[in-house]
Amino acid sequence: MTTIRVTVDGSTYEDEVEPRMLLVHYLREQLGKVGTVIGCDTSNCGACTVHVDGRSVKSCNMLAVQADGHEVTTIEGLATDGQLHPMQTAFHENHALQCGYCTPGMIMQACDVLRENPNPTEEQIRVGLEGNLCRCTGYQNIVKAVQQAAGALAGQQGGEQA
Amino acid sequence: MIPAAFDYVAPTSVADALAALAEHGDDAKVLAGGQSLIPILRMRLNTPETVVDLGRIEELRGIREDGDAIVIGAMTPYADVLGSDLVREHLGLLYKAVAEVADPQIRRRGTIGGALVHADPAGDVGAPALALGAEFVITGQGGERTVPAEEFFRDLFETAVEDGELLTAVRFPRHTGWGSHYEKFVRVAHQWSIVAVAAAVRVEGGTIAEARVGLTNMGATPLRAKAVEEALVGKELTEDAVAEACAAAAEGTRPPTDLNGDSDYRRHLATVLTRRAVLAAAGG
Ligand SMILES: Cc1cc2nc3c(=O)[nH]c(=O)nc-3n(C[C@H](O)[C@H](O)[C@H](O)COP(=O)(O)OP(=O)(O)OC[C@H]3O[C@@H](n4cnc5c(N)ncnc54)[C@H](O)[C@@H]3O)c2cc1C
Ligand code: FES
Ligand code: FES
Numbered sequence: 001m002t003t004i005r006v007t008v009d010g011s012t013y014e015d016e017v018e019p020r021m022l023l024v025h026y027l028r029e030q031l032g033k034v035g036t037v038i039g040c041d042t043s044n045c046g047a048c049t050v051h052v053d054g055r056s057v058k059s060c061n062m063l064a065v066q067a068d069g070h071e072v073t074t075i076e077g078l079a080t081d082g083q084l085h086p087m088q089t090a091f092h093e094n095h096a097l098q099c100g101y102c103t104p105g106m107i108m109q110a111c112d113v114l115r116e117n118p119n120p121t122e123e124q125i126r127v128g129l130e131g132n133l134c135r136c137t138g139y140q141n142i143v144k145a146v147q148q149a150a151g152a153l154a155g156q157q158g159g160e161q162a
Numbered sequence: 163m164i165p166a167a168f169d170y171v172a173p174t175s176v177a178d179a180l181a182a183l184a185e186h187g188d189d190a191k192v193l194a195g196g197q198s199l200i201p202i203l204r205m206r207l208n209t210p211e212t213v214v215d216l217g218r219i220e221e222l223r224g225i226r227e228d229g230d231a232i233v234i235g236a237m238t239p240y241a242d243v244l245g246s247d248l249v250r251e252h253l254g255l256l257y258k259a260v261a262e263v264a265d266p267q268i269r270r271r272g273t274i275g276g277a278l279v280h281a282d283p284a285g286d287v288g289a290p291a292l293a294l295g296a297e298f299v300i301t302g303q304g305g306e307r308t309v310p311a312e313e314f315f316r317d318l319f320e321t322a323v324e325d326g327e328l329l330t331a332v333r334f335p336r337h338t339g340w341g342s343h344y345e346k347f348v349r350v351a352h353q354w355s356i357v358a359v360a361a362a363v364r365v366e367g368g369t370i371a372e373a374r375v376g377l378t379n380m381g382a383t384p385l386r387a388k389a390v391e392e393a394l395v396g397k398e399l400t401e402d403a404v405a406e407a408c409a410a411a412a413e414g415t416r417p418p419t420d421l422n423g424d425s426d427y428r429r430h431l432a433t434v435l436t437r438r439a440v441l442a443a444a445g446g
Contacts, residue, residue, distance in 0.1 A: 011197070018167065020164060020165040020166065020203070021164075022204075041163055042201065043197070043268070046267065055331070056268050057271050061196060061201065061271065062271065063193075065170055065194065066196065066215065068172075083380075093215060107264070109267065112266065116266075124232075128266060131264065132264075132265075
């Protein structure tokens, strides 16, 4: 067992973990943050995407011990004071999900896309979401939602982008 | 899937990492970004007793100038390579190839050194490293040695890095002012290259003065298309002249046959993609 200290969604946790434990399992099983889901066994689908130190990674492809000393944000930490993040609102309003399984990862990656480039073209959004698979929507409304969120975040005038 | 149990050490210096490797010998495995190794551990294709994580070694990270070269630390993530002005200005070909690797999340954790030591023949970093004439700095308990790209890639998933050694940095000669292009052929987004071509050219007054061409997934290792490079020199920059020079792209290759295509198909692809890559490189 190895001791790790990780900040997740604003709270700091100190835990004993087996080195082989994947970050996604630590989040779901040890911390109960089941908002982050597992969609594949090959690190292809992106459903497990979280932010580590503000940038997106696939939490099924990282060990919990590698997160020691770092800050993790999951989909559960995106809303503030009961207010949905503009990206969450945009997904909701644009019908950017059907079964919803890809959504936690899709939203986390979409936030990362806007952090890299607050005003992306449609093509840049699609390329930015390359590592996130959706088997339901056909992506059209996901792209629309990201465009709406980009506008909303720009409107917040230098507002933070998760 | 969950990896088999292992012990974990996270040294903070190269010296400590080498000591850990020496202590655990064959039972140890180096962990860089984990974007190839963690899937391997999860599928239990490898079950090391000890994992030596290089992630806490600051000295292995970063991009700096050193005379005629740009030196990239082995643990520098792809994302940092893409964010580097030095790389954009002096190593355009590397920049363009790295931009084609996997997806943004994987590029955040995957490292340039991990990719090169892993040496997957379909990996996108080997061909540009070979084409640009990179040198590999390898460190072991006996000290440091530098290996040229031609001697680094030995076979499928096999490089000059021996057990107990680390790749610590890669030195890329500057190619300032060269045009470059990485032409990656895939059927769906976010896939490994079926074939890809890395091309860098220096054009002088409408004529190709120098050319470098590397091939991805045309054999067990990345390959350099030397015949094409030689044929391109002195050629006027017209589509016909370039196409003629690129016809030899598959010479001396041994491409694999798999579900994506047989080896003849790959040979054909290599000539087409080389022509496209060289023309695109010359155009920018
Ligand atoms: C879904 C998915 C898609 C991908 N698509 C692509 C793609 O399109 N193109 C592409 O090129 N790659 C692709 N990759 C692979 C990715 O580029 C990996 O990041 C890379 O191959 C390995 O780098 P790493 O830092 O993650 O190394 P790790 O996975 O940590 O290590 C890889 C191997 O190298 C050894 N090693 C690592 N660093 C050192 C060192 N400094 N010294 C000695 N040994 C070392 C390790 O022991 C291990 O055997 C993909 C991966 C995934 C999961
Ligand atoms: S569960 Fe992580 S990429 Fe699919
Ligand atoms: S909404 Fe069902 S997978 Fe995306």
